[in-house]
Each structure stands twice: as C-alpha cells, then as structure tokens.
Amino acid sequence: MAESLSVPPPWYGRTREALRAYRLVAGMWLRASLAYRTSFWITTVGNAVTSLLDFVVIAVMFQHTTTLGGWTLPQVAFLYGTSGLTLGLADLLVGSLDQLGQRVRDGSVDTVLVRPAAALAQLSADRFALRRAGRVVQNLLVLGWSLWELQLDWTGPKLLVMAVLVVCGTVIFGSAFVAGAAFQFFATDAAEVQNSVTYGGATMLQYPPSVFARDLVRGAVYGIPLAFVNWLPALYLLGLPDPIGVPGWFRFASPLAALLCAAAAGLAWRAGIRSYRSTGS
Amino acid sequence: MAIIEVEDVARTFTVRRKVGRLKRERSEVRAVDGLSFEVAAGEMVGYIGPNGAGKSTTIKMLTGILVPSEGRLRVAGADPSRERVRLARRIGVVFGQRTTLWWDLPLRDSYELARRIYRIEDARYRRNLDRCIDLLELGPLLDVPVRQLSLGQRMRGDIAAALLHDPEVLYLDEPTIGLDVVSKNRVREFLAEINAESGTTVLLTTHDLTDIERLCSRVMVIDHGRVVYDGGLEGLHNVGGSERTLVVDLAAPEPDPISIPGARVVRMEGPRQWLAFPATDSAAPLVAAIAARYPLVDLSVKEPAIEDVIARMYGGGTTEGERSLEGSVAGA
Numbered sequence: 001m002a003e004s005l006s007v008p009p010p011w012y013g014r015t016r017e018a019l020r021a022y023r024l025v026a027g028m029w030l031r032a033s034l035a036y037r038t039s040f041w042i043t044t045v046g047n048a049v050t051s052l053l054d055f056v057v058i059a060v061m062f063q064h065t066t067t068l069g070g071w072t073l074p075q076v077a078f079l080y081g082t083s084g085l086t087l088g089l090a091d092l093l094v095g096s097l098d099q100l101g102q103r104v105r106d107g108s109v110d111t112v113l114v115r116p117a118a119a120l121a122q123l124s125a126d127r128f129a130l131r132r133a134g135r136v137v138q139n140l141l142v143l144g145w146s147l148w149e150l151q152l153d154w155t156g157p158k159l160l161v162m163a164v165l166v167v168c169g170t171v172i173f174g175s176a177f178v179a180g181a182a183f184q185f186f187a188t189d190a191a192e193v194q195n196s197v198t199y200g201g202a203t204m205l206q207y208p209p210s211v212f213a214r215d216l217v218r219g220a221v222y223g224i225p226l227a228f229v230n231w232l233p234a235l236y237l238l239g240l241p242d243p244i245g246v247p248g249w250f251r252f253a254s255p256l257a258a259l260l261c262a263a264a265a266g267l268a269w270r271a272g273i274r275s276y277r278s279t280g281s
Numbered sequence: 282m283a284i285i286e287v288e289d290v291a292r293t294f295t296v297r298r299k300v301g302r303l304k305r306e307r308s309e310v311r312a313v314d315g316l317s318f319e320v321a322a323g324e325m326v327g328y329i330g331p332n333g334a335g336k337s338t339t340i341k342m343l344t345g346i347l348v349p350s351e352g353r354l355r356v357a358g359a360d361p362s363r364e365r366v367r368l369a370r371r372i373g374v375v376f377g378q379r380t381t382l383w384w385d386l387p388l389r390d391s392y393e394l395a396r397r398i399y400r401i402e403d404a405r406y407r408r409n410l411d412r413c414i415d416l417l418e419l420g421p422l423l424d425v426p427v428r429q430l431s432l433g434q435r436m437r438g439d440i441a442a443a444l445l446h447d448p449e450v451l452y453l454d455e456p457t458i459g460l461d462v463v464s465k466n467r468v469r470e471f472l473a474e475i476n477a478e479s480g481t482t483v484l485l486t487t488h489d490l491t492d493i494e495r496l497c498s499r500v501m502v503i504d505h506g507r508v509v510y511d512g513g514l515e516g517l518h519n520v521g522g523s524e525r526t527l528v529v530d531l532a533a534p535e536p537d538p539i540s541i542p543g544a545r546v547v548r549m550e551g552p553r554q555w556l557a558f559p560a561t562d563s564a565a566p567l568v569a570a571i572a573a574r575y576p577l578v579d580l581s582v583k584e585p586a587i588e589d590v591i592a593r594m595y596g597g598g599t600t601e602g603e604r605s606l607e608g609s610v611a612g613a
Contacts, residue, residue, distance in 0.1 A: 024397050032385040035426070111381045113346045116369035117398055277348050277362065279294065 014118070021117035025125035033129060040131055047134035051088075054206065055080055055142055069210035074149035075238055076208060081143025082230040083205035086169030087198060088135035094124040094174050095132060097181035098195070101188035109276065120178070120269055152237065161233050161252065168258035169229040173198055175258075175265035176224075182265070182272030201226045210243040217244050228257035284450060284482050285320040285343065290352030291506075292338050312338040314506035316352070322449070323480040325472070327493035327514075329591065330503035336486045339503070340452050343484070344374055357449050370399060373443030373481075377455030380439055382427040388438050389423040392445060399446040406445060413441035416471045433464030440468065444475065451475075453485040457492055469495045490591070502594055509594060523590040524557040526583040527564060532576035541570045552578070560585060 033040055058080060062073045071079075100123060103109050112122045152158065180194020201224070209217045209231045220227040221244065228250075235242055236251040292313040300306045313335040320326050330336050341347040342354055345361035345368050354361055359368045382391045396406045414420050417437040422430060430438060436456065443451060453472075457465045473496055475481050487493065493500050493514060500517065502510035510517060517523075527544065531552045538546035539554055544567055548555040558567060564582050571577065 021398065024394060028383055028386065028390065028394055031390065032383060035385045108379060110341065110346050111376065111379060113365065114344050114369055114372070114374045115398055116366050118366070274348075277346060278350075 018118040018121035022121040022125045025122055026128035029125065029128040030130060033131070043129075044131040044134040047131055048138040051084060051135045052138050052142075054084075054203070058206065069208035070243070071208040071210070071240070074146045075234075075240070076206070077142055077146035078150065078238065079208065079230055079234060080206040081139050081146055082165060082169065082234070083202045084139030085136060085143060086166060086229055087173045087202040088132065088139055089166070089170040090173035090177060090198070092130075092132040092136060093170070094177045096127040096129075097124055097177050098184075098191045099127060100181040101184040101191055104185060104188050104276065113277075119273060123181070124178075150238065158237055161237055164254055165230060165233040165237075168254040171258040172225065172229050172254075172261045173202070175261035176201070178265040179268040182268035185272035185276045197224060197226075201229075205230055208243075214244075221246055221250070225257040225261065228254040282322055283319040284322040284357055285318075285484065286353070286355040287316055287318050287339075287343075288353040290316045290339075290342065290349045290354055292335075292342060292347065293350045311506055313342070313349075316503075316507060318501060318508055318511060320482060320484060322482055323476070324499060325476045325483040325497050326485070327497035327500040328484055328486045328503065329488075329490070329493065329500060330486075334503045335506040336503060337454060338506075340374075340454055340484070340486065344372060344452060345369070370446065371449050373446070373448035373451040375436075375439050375443045375451070375453045375456055377436070377453070377458045380427070380435055381442060382435065382438055384428045385426055387424045387426055388419065388430070391427065391438070391442055395442055395445050401446050405447065409445050409447065410441070413444060416474060417441055417467065433460045433467075436460060436464065436468060437471075440471065444481075447479070448481065450482045450484070453483065453487075455487055456485060457487060457489050465489070465491070472496055502591065504594070517590050517594070523560045523585045523593060525560045525564070525585060527556045527558060527567060528581045528583060529554050529556065529571060529575075529577065530579040532578055535575070539571060539575060541567065541574070543567060 055077070058068075058076055059073070061068065062076075066072070068076055100109075103112075103123070103126070109119075109123070112119050112126075115122065176194060176197045180191065180197065183190045183193065201220075204212070204216075204220070205226060209220075209227065217227065217231075220231070227244070231244070232246070232251045233254055234240070242248070290313060291311060294310045294312055296308050296310050297305045298308065312333075316335070316339065328336055328339070338347065342349050343356055343361055345363075345365035348362040356368060357371045359371070361368050382388065383394070392410060395401070401409075414423070417440065419437060419441060422434055422438065427435060427438065440453075440456065456472075457468055460468065469492060472483060472485075476483050476496075483496075485492065485496070498513060500510070500512070500514050501508055502517075526547070529539065531554070534552045535554070538549060539556065543562065544556040544558040546554050547557045556567070558564070568580060571580075
C-alpha cells in the first residue's frame with residue numbers, strides 16, 4: 001500500500017526521463033567539444049569579450065552623464081547583468097534550438113524521433129556547448145560589481161526575489177527559444193524572428209524602462225512579458241519608483257509570467273512537432 | 282503471427298507550387314495510397330520501388346515519425362504514431378544516408394549512449410556488442426572517431442548501433458548504398474545471421490537487387506504508393522510480361538530472321554540469333570519448331586534479368602497509378 005501511495009504522477013516520470021536524456025546528450029556534446037580544446041577556449045573567451053563590449057558602451061555613456069533615465073551606473077549595471085545572465089543561462093541550456101531549421105531541412109530530426117526519449121530534450125541538448133557559459137560568467141562579474149556598488153540591504157524577501165529573478169528570467173528567455181524553434185517547423189528560416197525576441201529583448205532589458213517609449217514598455221509587460229525578467233523585480237530590489245504605471249504586485253509576478261511563457265512555448269512546440277510529423281518536410 | 286500490420290494506409294502531402302509571380306497553387310500528392318500488407322515475425326522482406334514510390338514514407342510511418350492520413354498501422358502491438366517513444370525501444374532503424382553515430386567521438390561512445398538511452402542491462406549489452414564486434418569486424422574501429430571511418434565501416438557501425446537493444450523489428454533504408462562489394466557482402470551476411478539467430482524481423486529498402494536475392498524470401502514492389510507485387514523473387518518473372526531469350530546457333534548464317542509463331546528475333550550476329558518469348562511459355566515447342574526448319578548446331582535459354590523485370594513492372598505501374606489518381610480526383 002505504501003508503495004502505491006508514493007507513485008509519482010506521470011508528468012513527473014516524463015520530466016525526469018526528459019532531463020536524463022538531456023543530460024546524456026549534452027554530455028556527449030561536451031566530450032565531443034573537448035576533441036577541439038583550443039577552439040573551445042578561443043570561442044569561450046571570444047564570447048565573453050564580445051558581450052563585455054556592450055557594457056563598455058554603457059560605461060562610456062556614463063562618462064557624459066551621471067544618470068540614464070533616472071538610473072545610476074550601478075543600477076543600470078544591475079539591469080545589464082541580470083538581463084545577460086538570464087539570457088546566457090537560457091542560451092546555454094536550450095539555445096541550440098535555433099539551429100532546428102537546419103535539422104528540419106537536412107532531415108536529421110528523424111534520427112531523433114526514432115530514439116526513446118522526448119524530442120525537445122534531445123534537440124535542446126543538441127550541440128550543447130559550454131563555451132556559451134562565457135556570456136554567463138561575464139555577466140555575473142558585472143552583476144557582482146553592481147551589487148558591490150549598490151550596497152543593498154539584503155533581507156530575506158529580497159534574496160528570494162533575486163533568486164526568483166534568475167530562475168524566471170531564464171525560463172522566459174528559454175520559452176522564447178523553444179517557441180521560436182517550434183516556429184521553424186513551419187518556416188525553416190524563421191530563426192530571425194526568435195532572435196529579435198531573445199537577443200533584441202535582452203539588449204532592451206539592459207537599459208532602464210524609462211528611456212523607452214511608453215508603448216514599447218507596455219508591450220514588454222502585456223505582450224511578450226520581458227519586463228518580468230528584470231525590470232519589474234529590479235524596481236523592488238533597488239527600491240525605485242515605478243516609471244511604467246502597472247499594479248504594484250507585478251513586481252512579484254515574474255513566476256506567473258514565466259509559467260505562462262513556458263505553457264505557451266510548450267503548446268507551440270507540440271503544434272510544431274505535430275506539423276512536422278504530418279508533413280514530414 | 283503478424284508483427285507488422287498495415288491496413289488501407291494513405292499519406293497525402295500538400296505541395297505548394299509557384300504559379301506566376303506571386304500566386305501559389307496548392308495540390309495534394311498521395312505518396313502512399315491504399316497500402317496494405319502484413320509481415321510475420323521473423324520474416325525478412327525486401328521493399329523495393331522506384332524513387333518517389335513511397336518507400337521512405339512507409340518506413341517513416343512504421344517508425345512513428347510520420348502520422349498516416351488514413352488507415353491503420355500496428356508494429357509489435359503498438360500504434361506507431363501514438364506510441365512513438367514506447368515503440369522506439371522495440372524497433373531498430375538504419376537510415377543509409379544519415380548516420381546516428383557521433384561524428385567527433387570514438388565509435389564506442391555512440392554505443393555507450395545507446396546503452397544508457399535504451400537502458401540496456403549490462404550483460405545483454407555486452408553480449409550484443411560482442412556479437413556485433415565479432416560479426417561486423419568492428420574491433421579495430423571502436424576507438425576511432427566516427428568522422429575517420431569509411432562509408433562501409435560507418436554503415437557497419439550504424440547497423441550495430443541499431444541492434445544493441447535487441448529490437449524485434451529492424452528497418453533498413455538503403456543499407457548497402459555506396460558500399461564496395463566486400464562491405465556489402467559483410468553487411469548481408471550479418472543481416473542473414475541476425476535474422477536466423479535472433480528471429481529479428483527485417484524490412485529493407487534497396488536499389489541493389491542482389492541484397493534481395495541474397496537475403497529475402499519475400500519481396501514487395503511498391504509503385505505510386507501501392508503494392509504492385511508481393512511474393513517470392515522467382516514469382517516476379519511471371520508477372521509484368523517478362524520474356525526469356527532463346528539463343529540459337531545455326532549451321533550457316535541465315536539472311537533472314539527465323540520466323541516462327543510465339544517468338545520474335547531481337548538480335549542477329551552471323552549464324553547466331555536471339556529470340557524473345559514470354560517467360561511463362563515453355564521453350565520445348567519452340568525448339569522443336571526451329572529444329573524442323575533450320576539446321577541447328579547449338580542453343581541455350583536465358584532467364585530474364587531481374588532488373589529488367591522490375592523496370593518493366595514500374596513502367597506498367599505508371600499507367601495504373603495515374604488512373605487511380607484521376608479516379609480519386611474525380612471522387613473528390
């Protein structure tokens with residue numbers, strides 16, 4: 001009897017199986033990448049340097065002004081760090097999905113579908129590359145500097161919101177990658193649309209919402225909810241007034257936004273796979 | 282007992298074609314149409330047909346990659362499109378033109394991944410891998426990165442990878458394409474051995490009829506999405522109006538072709554003449570008729586080449602296919 005009580009729900013087993021398949025496939029790519037060690041280090045360092053250049057641009061701007069849209073340099077650095085960190089984590093985990101169109105065209109999605117594991121897990125882990133961690137590390141450094149300068153008063157709730165920010169931001173960007181990939185089942189060269197949301201979105205989130213047109217910011221709250229990645233939690237964490245004009249509880253609503261994004265991405269993925277399996281293109 | 286059941290299966294694709302500058306026309310293509318067959322457990326079946334006949338579409342539906350538009354499929358008791366992941370554990374698939382091996386890693390690593398993805402118990406994994414290494418001569422290749430393998434070596438590696446989890450059904454899509462004669466023979470011997478020893482059901486598509494001659498007691502010919510022949514390889518001669526050839530050596534060159542009912546001369550060279558007659562007819566009355574009228578030195582009978590028989594069949598299938606397409610358009 002005790003056994004039947006502890007039987008986990010079916011989604012739990014499926015998720016565990018999918019994560020296991022992800023780990024196995026990613027591990028293979030990791031080992032394959034070590035076959036080219038020099039190239040690994042060059043691209044890792046290269047990635048970190050190119051993403052650092054973005055920050056140099058912001059720092060140069062502050063040579064001429066003390067605030068940007070009412071935010072100080074450490075505060076903007078906080079946005080920069082959190083935006084890059086969450087995008088970097090999402091890119092590290094599922095970023096390979098933007099190559100899906102290529103795999104659809106050359107037919108290698110078929111080899112994935114004949115293995116006993118979830119297709120999304122296998123395809124996300126495809127070409128898993130630790131060099132993408134370069135962006136994560138570089139953004140962590142900027143975030144670290146920002147927190148050092150800001151000298152925030154870390155209460156329990158603030159620590160929790162900070163942790164939730166990282167997780168939910170990663171989920172929101174990850175959902176954009178998955179939804180974008182799902183779209184590539186229909187149009188194999190649609191990666192650019194998804195890039196505008198992920199990379200374009202992340203660049204937008206590096207700057208305070210107050211420097212953007214009101215409509216754009218509202219779109220980031222009610223449309224594609226990128227504002228929940230870092231803008232809204234940052235208002236609470238940094239103790240800043242709301243320049244957007246949204247309900248106060250939105251600052252803590254990132255988990256809800258992440259959940260909605262993940263659900264929408266999941267549906268899009270299912271539709272994409274279904275379309276592939278009925279057209280076989 | 283049938284391990285593969287295909288019942289009235291159809292698969293239509295929508296094709297968009299450019300008409301003029303902006304307009305696009307949608308049309309429906311029936312890649313597979315009213316396909317029905319059964320394969321018994323332990324059988325080894327050759328599945329042949331011209332390019333675009335629907336071979337790959339069938340294999341994709343049998344593996345669960347493609348969902349059929351109409352009809353019913355069952356493989357090892359499962360509905361492939363609904364139970365894709367469950368079925369994947371019970372089937373093995375080799376796409377001849379596409380490797381599932383890991384390009385930059387030693388061959389051994391691909392097998393290790395299969396062991397973990399399929400959760401193969403250690404003893405079984407060892408046994409199956411040892412058998413593949415032994416029969417496919419993979420020993421010296423195990424530590425070589427796959428990208429350094431030759432096409433034949435890679436194919437052997439791919440076939441082994443598809444068999445480590447003891448699949449009940451093995452699909453091979455062009456397993457000998459691009460291989461040299463030695464590699465082809467090794468692959469064929471291995472498949473025959475696996476089929477005989479483990480009772481693995483094998484369905485293979487190929488353009489090389491030697492594969493079929495060596496391996497399959499049964500052959501299915503598909504054209505325009507339908508099975509146009511299903512039976513033994515010898516039986517192919519009796520369908521599609523194939524012809525045998527009687528080669529006649531006369532005592533002296535004849536100025537005119539031999540003229541007898543039931544046969545026609547297709548070639549003349551000095552005293553030798555070639556006469557074609559229906560494969561289903563007996564050669565004896567022809568020989569008697571010729572001997573009665575011409576001085577005979579020697580003669581021999583040639584069986585039709587299987588390639589020619591099948592080529593003739595594809596030709597015949599075309600008109601039938603077109604007719605059925607017209608029928609379905611009129612019906613819609």
